[in-house]
């Protein structure tokens with residue numbers, strides 16, 4: 304591979320699929336490509352793929368038929384490559400990691416395939432493509448995190464930011480593709496995470512969300528040969544101590560790794576948001592065991608009860624898979640009983656579909672899709688009622704809101720989010736209150752809608768900025 308600097312194309316278009324980890328990866332890739340400190344020929348971002356010189360698709364394997372979707376997306380860009388052969392087209396992320404060379408072989412006009420652990424090398428890989436007219440595949444896995452792997456995004460978009468604290472997952476739940484696409488669990492050093500958060504705070508970030516596939520099992524590497532006795536709770540305490548950061552969230556948590564020490568922090572650390580996403584997946588012990596989740600319903604509910612005790616009013620959300628292989632009517636009833644008991648504010652529910660390469664894809668006794676659809680409908684209908692009841696209970700209450708910016712639907716309105724993770728729209732300019740994105744204000748909730756709340760200013764107004 305030649306490593307000389309070259310003159311590179313100017314406009315980069317990126318399309319991102321999947322989870323928050325992928326969005327964050329895309330931001331970091333764009334930061335590398337648009338940063339002038341990376342040498343000559345920095346890119347500018349464009350929203351138009353047909354005028355771009357570099358087209359990036361950051362892919363997700365979690366959804367059904369992910370590979371086919373990538374092929375059909377790439378088909379859209381084939382005419383661009385025919386018309387302008389100098390355009391570089393790359394597939395990044397989870398499908399790239401899984402398919403590797405297969406993608407290049409199948410798509411002759413594809414130039415690069417870059418897996419989840421090689422995204423920080425994007426510029427060097429581009430140089431290889433340009434210099435040598437090579438087609439590149441970079442899907443090597445590593446058990447450590449390289450110094451340059453997590454560049455701080457050069458742009459901060461509003462008062463909220465996502466900070467990865469680890470990558471990969473060691474759990475191998477029977478239905479999940481993530482351990483095969485993101486590799487083994489590796490944590491970033493706490494010192495690097497805190498430095499990044501301080502940098503973000505200095506640029507106006509007020510709310511930080513720590514992200515990883517399984518943040519509760521955060522375990523930083525040894526430094527100078529010394530293994531630190533640090534865990535996720537210790538990291539969280541360091542994060543809330545950063546000046547300028549007013550609110551901290553984290554996602555995704557695994558129930559088996561959600562410790563009592565961590566739950567206690569919800570009661571003592573004011574900056575930890577009053578919400579938690581704790582994916583349960585099923586209310587049946589038999590299915591939890593088949594899924595390989597590592598907890599029972601009783602253990603899960605014990606943690607939920609403790610959370611509600613230390614943080615009354617905490618907003619809980621979860622993921623549920625309906626129609627997992629072997630799910631009976633009785634198993635489904637257990638799941639319904641669990642949602643009645645917990646009363647989640649929000650639920651992300653899906654009908655099971657097999658992911659090639661996972662254990663569950665080989666299970667027999669797959670559930671009739673029509674039965675699974677019916678169960679999903681029943682569950683979602685009930686959850687909509689529960690969510691509406693929980694939102695209704697907020698009417699007439701004063702809630703702390705982080706102002707995020709102009710409302711999408713009405714530019715005269717502002718929008719923000721409560722600590723319990725609800726979107727609130729409220730009067731903007733002309734209201735007599737002068738608030739800007741990043742301010743923490745108190746609003747009186749006056750109306751409740753299916754996906755948002757409406758608030759008016761409380762006489763106490765601004766809480767902090």
Ligand code: SF4
Nearest residue numbers: 472474475476479481
């Ligand atoms: S813990 Fe989450 S990311 Fe890891 S295998 Fe299970 S479902 Fe997938």
